[in-house]
Amino acid sequence: MDYRLCVIEGDGIGKEVVPAAVRVLKKVLPNLVVENAEAGWETFLSQGVSVPTTTLDSIRQCGAALFGAVSSPSKKVSGYRSTIITMRQILDLYANIRPVKSLPCLSPRQDVNMIIVRENTEGMYSGREHLEDDQAVAERVITRRASTRIAEKAVELMQAGSRSKLSIVHKANIMPLTDGMFRDTVREVIDRLKKTNDTWDVEEVLVDTAANRIISQPEKLDVIVTTNLFGDILSDEAAHWAGGMGLAPSINLGDGLAVAEPVHGSAPDIAGKGIANPIAAILSTALLLRYHWHDEPLASRVEDAVSRAIADDLPIADGKFANDTKTETITQAVLARLN
Ligand code: NAI
Ligand code: MG
Numbered sequence: 001m002d003y004r005l006c007v008i009e010g011d012g013i014g015k016e017v018v019p020a021a022v023r024v025l026k027k028v029l030p031n032l033v034v035e036n037a038e039a040g041w042e043t044f045l046s047q048g049v050s051v052p053t054t055t056l057d058s059i060r061q062c063g064a065a066l067f068g069a070v071s072s073p074s075k076k077v078s079g080y081r082s083t084i085i086t087m088r089q090i091l092d093l094y095a096n097i098r099p100v101k102s103l104p105c106l107s108p109r110q111d112v113n114m115i116i117v118r119e120n121t122e123g124m125y126s127g128r129e130h131l132e133d134d135q136a137v138a139e140r141v142i143t144r145r146a147s148t149r150i151a152e153k154a155v156e157l158m159q160a161g162s163r164s165k166l167s168i169v170h171k172a173n174i175m176p177l178t179d180g181m182f183r184d185t186v187r188e189v190i191d192r193l194k195k196t197n198d199t200w201d202v203e204e205v206l207v208d209t210a211a212n213r214i215i216s217q218p219e220k221l222d223v224i225v226t227t228n229l230f231g232d233i234l235s236d237e238a239a240h241w242a243g244g245m246g247l248a249p250s251i252n253l254g255d256g257l258a259v260a261e262p263v264h265g266s267a268p269d270i271a272g273k274g275i276a277n278p279i280a281a282i283l284s285t286a287l288l289l290r291y292h293w294h295d296e297p298l299a300s301r302v303e304d305a306v307s308r309a310i311a312d313d314l315p316i317a318d319g320k321f322a323n324d325t326k327t328e329t330i331t332q333a334v335l336a337r338l339n
Helices: 015-030 040-046 053-062 083-090 144-160 178-193 207-216 228-242 279-292 296-311 326-335
Strands: 003-008 035-036 066-071 095-101 114-119 128-131 135-136 167-172 202-207 223-226 249-253 258-262
Touching: 003 015, 003 053, 015 066, 015 279, 015 296, 015 326, 035 053, 040 083, 053 066, 053 083, 066 279, 083 258, 095 144, 095 228, 095 279, 114 144, 114 228, 144 167, 144 178, 144 223, 167 178, 167 207, 167 228, 178 202, 202 207, 207 223, 207 228, 223 228, 249 279, 258 279, 279 296, 279 326, 296 326
Parallel strands: 003 035, 003 066, 066 258, 114 223, 167 202, 167 223
Antiparallel strands: 095 114, 095 249, 128 135, 249 258
């Protein structure tokens, strides 16, 4: 098989964690062909565009990409559009898969194993905002098409693994048209695809209740399917139980295309110090192996190497890596477990 990867480091600690993750991926895929590409805030400042066409072409040609993180302004900057949202929408990366799984020593709860399946192209992130004098309006767009695709992805995940419960998270009581359409479409897809020998259950949870349950009973949640903004917020919340942002991986999937990315941002507070945790980026490459290259044994191999490196090799105190633990130390510990 031909393994090609477009590598987009982006800004801040993206430049530190992505090279580390590429080293790990090359260890298990020695024939991996890497193509470097640019995107992000620095790219916008130098080229006037956050995602150059050459980068989009490179992702399309490689089929798979690893994206670090970007910095973005919190105020409107003329001509700037969010890098990752641009990529998701132009490449139609409609499913964002965010697993939250406990890791030894670092995770405050040891039995969490949930996956958040987040619609990735519309909802509150439709990009449709406008001003009406003193009123600012954002349009929350829900389509039957996108709801169908994300539901199909969630069902595929239920049927692929040993998952037991699918929670449809919405707020249809307050937004009956938009979230009503989302909920009803997901239900229709489940009715169409669920097989008689599928043993998993389906439930509906309102988003505020889901936020509470992620805190109070995270072990009882399994697979969550939800809309864009809800999935964004709930996945950061859930990531706490795995040990925090430095450990949370994700993957954006389209038809035949995948962009893996750590959930965290560019972390300007620690950028350039060589202390960024590369595990979120490394675990994101395991998601490429699992969901894009469909190589479960290799995906598990990378994840096991991370778990064993944490349990056996790395200095940990009070659920955290010791303060001076370097990106390089963590990377080498994982690489050593892949020998
Ligand atoms: P952040 O995720 O960059 O940082 C939040 C906190 O977590 C910081 O204290 C940071 O030091 C820590 N942290 C994050 N990743 C870490 C790692 N790998 N190892 C150790 N510590 C880590 O979020 P923040 O501070 O809200 O945003 C900073 C910038 O990143 C902003 O410009 C924001 O727009 C951007 N951002 C980009 C994202 C992306 O590219 N997908 C996602 C979130 C934020
Ligand atoms: Mg987020």
